[in-house]
Each structure stands twice: as C-alpha cells, then as structure tokens.
Amino acid sequence: MYGIVSSVKRDYIVDLAKHGKRVDGRGFDQFRDVSVRTDVIKSANGSAEVKIGNTRVLVxxxxxxxxxxxxxxxxxxxxxxxE
Structure with a gap:
C-alpha cells in the first residue's frame, strides 16, 4: 500500500534536505521574488497585486x-x- 508520498519521492526530498535544498532548487535561506503594486484596479477604492514567485493575488x-x-x-x- 502506498503512503501519501512514495518512498522514491520521500528519499529524494530527504536527500535534498541533507544538502540544504528545497524541491524547487532554492536553499533553505532563499526566498521567492516578491513584488507588491497598489492601485491596480482603477474602478476600486483601493487595490493591490502581490506576486510571490509564480503565485499572483489580486484584490x-x-x-x-x-x-x-x-x-x-x-x-x-x-x-x-x-469572487
């Protein structure tokens, strides 16, 4: 029976951790690029766009x-x- 993470994947992740790396190749002390822009929606009283790595949030x-x-x-x- 398979667990949530296969043993091959688990071994890979453990090996990365031993070498101080994350799955995406960043070191433990490295952050994703972050950017914040405000007033991006002209029809709103207030708005912002936040990007962290490939994640984008618009409010x-x-x-x-x-x-x-x-x-x-x-x-x-x-x-x-x-919405």
Missing part, C-alpha cells in the same frame, strides 16, 4: 458610504463579497 476594495440602519444609529454595516 480590490470598494466602499459605499450610507446612513446607519434606524434601529442601530451608532453602528455600521460591513458586507463582504468574494
């Missing part, structure tokens, strides 16, 4: 000012939507 925030609900005049409302 936008929109704000709509409105009056509080009559039964909660001292409180606000936060609505969240993810």
């Amino acid at each position: 936008g925030v929109k704000i709509q000012h409105a009056e509080p609900f009559p039964d909660m005049p001292e409180s606000g409302v936060l609505m969240v939507n993810a």
Whole structure:
C-alpha cells in the first residue's frame, strides 16, 4: 500500500534536505521574488497585486458610504463579497 508520498519521492526530498535544498532548487535561506503594486484596479477604492514567485493575488476594495440602519444609529454595516 502506498503512503501519501512514495518512498522514491520521500528519499529524494530527504536527500535534498541533507544538502540544504528545497524541491524547487532554492536553499533553505532563499526566498521567492516578491513584488507588491497598489492601485491596480482603477474602478476600486483601493487595490493591490502581490506576486510571490509564480503565485499572483489580486484584490480590490470598494466602499459605499450610507446612513446607519434606524434601529442601530451608532453602528455600521460591513458586507463582504468574494469572487
């Protein structure tokens, strides 16, 4: 029966670790390139793009000012939507 990681792959990973390397070839003390850009979505009140290696995250925030609900005049409302 096979485990989550095959013994061949496990041996490969252990050998890399003994030599101070990660699976992608970086050393343990090496980081992926990181970049951050802001205001990348012009229709949003705030936005950012973050890249870490080949991973890219894009986020936008929109704000709509409105009056509080009559039964909660001292409180606000936060609505969240993810796409």
